Amino acid sequence: MQETELKLELLQSGARSLLKKNPFGSPPIILQQTSIYFDTPGWDLSKRGLSLRIRQSGNERIQTVKAGDGVAAGSFTREEWERPVAGDTPILDDPQIRDLLADAGPKLAALFEVHVKRHRWNVSDQDATIEVALDLGKVVAADREAPLCEIEFEKKAGSPKALFALARKVDLITPTHVGVLSKAERGYHLLGTAPGAVKAASTPLTSEMSAATAFAHIAAACLKQFRLNETVLGWSRDAEALHQARVSLRRLRSLCSICKSLFHDSRFDHLREELKWLASEFGDARNIDVMIDRASSEALSSRLHNARDDAYAAVETSLSSVRARSLMIDATEWISIRDWRTDQSSDTLHEQSARDFASGVFDKFWKKVVKGGNNLIDADDETRHKLRIAAKKLRYAAEFFEPLYKSKAEAKRHRRFIEAMEDLQDQLGSLNDLATAPDMLAALWLSDVASAKDLYSAEDKSKLLKDAAEAHDALVNTRRFWR
Structure with missing residues (x-):
């Protein structure tokens, strides 16, 4: 049996508001539930994307096994027994x-174990039937516990779009955020170390996948990485979590750009612009974090830390906005439902194998990087910036589609290629930091602070240009893994 559900997280106060207004048309059925989750000492089930639980509700006990790929963001389609x-x-x-x-x-x-008080409704909306479950409780693992407050919409019949329509209705009543952790994952997290910044991980892909399916899997993983880091930022102004949240949005935007030939959909450009907006909201905070690491005087460091507080407050405001929350719901719907084309012209491209599609992407951006790096030392800042963008897209593409190149020779060439790409990106990134530092300092009214100019010295730029040119030459001479 297959289940399709959408999960949202909300505050306890939000749950109380929702129960008071009750937009679901009938009183809820209230159940006390206790779920016990099982695994081996080495977490063999979790590593294979499985969960096993026994849930007691009243006098009834139901055993459930679920299988999933572990990368879904908000909208889950999983096999269950x-x-x-x-x-x-x-x-x-x-x-x-x-x-x-x-x-x-x-x-x-x-x-x-997971202990919840479940409020359950059955909602009918035109041709759709949805089971709504609002769970308030806690996850308990050994001597640790964590609060749980989430609402799930499970499609019983009809179109999955009804799940998202209902989610938007709930978000108008109380702020919600797309949930990316199952209850099982919450338990495993509680057993592990304290959560921190989450880096991008390899997305499971297979050679049998179409280009469109591979896109959906990678995009969902990007959304999940963003939401996990956003959660960390909810309780800590962690510089690495902010950086990784921004990276996840940029990866998703790059993925959309890389795969834009797949889409004939009016929503595509709107979502890309909204992702660009949200990523830009992290820019000042990230730039200040970079400058703090390089500040050579106490006076500059102190002023930058004050500016950092304001920048992080602005990020928090953006993340809690209706616009950001709506973007996450819209993006989750667009990625998971996959009704991207309005005509049949892209059918062939949609069904193209992910590997063939990826090879074409690599060829395209490889040519841009090779050509863009000519005369790198004498190029202007704008030309180097364009090279940096092309290199970033090539690097992201190489990471996205890496699981499709698994032979021993391909894997070896891939590692060397990524190492060469990382070196070039590091040099281009440092050059970009030098280029943007004067404007950033001026915007913060810090240009005249002692040692401010040390952040963008000509001597540093000269060395970085030389290193970048050498890194570009090394990349050009690195054997391509996809050919």
Whole structure:
């Protein structure tokens, strides 16, 4: 059986407001639920994208096994297998479940529990039937616990678009954010180290995937990385979390640019512009963090830290805005439903293999990077900036589609290619920091502060130009992994 659901996170106060206004047309059914999650000591199920729980609601116990790829953002489509059980011990006598869990059975143990008060409604909207579940409670793992407040919309019948229409209706009543963690993932996080900044991870892709399917998987992973880092920023002004949140948005924008030939959809340009806006909201805070690391005087460092407080406050305001929340819902819907084309002209391209599509992308941006790096030392700042953008897209594309190049020789060439790309990007990034520092300092009224000019000295630029030119030559001489 397959389930399709959309998850939103909200505050406890927001849940109370929602219960008071109750936009779902009937009183809720209220249930007390306790779920016990099982895995091996080495978390073998989690590593394979599986979860196993026994949930007690009243006198009923239901065992559920779920399978997913672990990269979904907000909208989950997963296979699940359910059966009633008599106690709190998993029953694995079903052949399909036994094969799915492989040899994990004898080593399974209870790892954590989820206790919630569930408010449940069944909502009908034209041809759609949706089960709504508002859960308030906690996740308990060993001696740790964390609060839980989320609302899930599960499609029982009809179009999945109804899930998003209902989500927007709820967001008008109380602020919500697209949820990216399942209850199982929350439990595993609680068992691990304290959450911090989340870097991009490789997205599972297969050679059988079409270009459109690969895009959807990678885009969902970008959204998930953003939301995880946004959550960290909710309780800490962590410089690395801010950087990674910004990176995730830039990766998603680059992915859309790289794959724009797939789309004949009026929403595409709007979403790209909104992603550009949100990424730009992080710019001042990130630039100030970079300058703080390079500041050579106490006076400049102190002034920059004051400016940092204001910049982070502005980021927090943007993230809590209706515009940002709506963007996340819109992007999640667009990525997960995949109704991107308005005509049949792109059918062939949509069904093109992801690997063939990726090779064409690499060829395109490789030519731009090779050509753009000619006479790098004598080029102006704008030309180097264009090279930096092309190099960034090529690097991101190489990371996005890396799982499609798995032979030993391809993997070896890919590692060397990424290393050469990283070196070039580091030099171009430092040159860009030098180029933008004077305007940034002027905007902050810091141009006359002692040691401010040390942030963009001519001597530094001369060395960086030489290093960038050498890095470009090394990249050009690196063997391409896709040909």
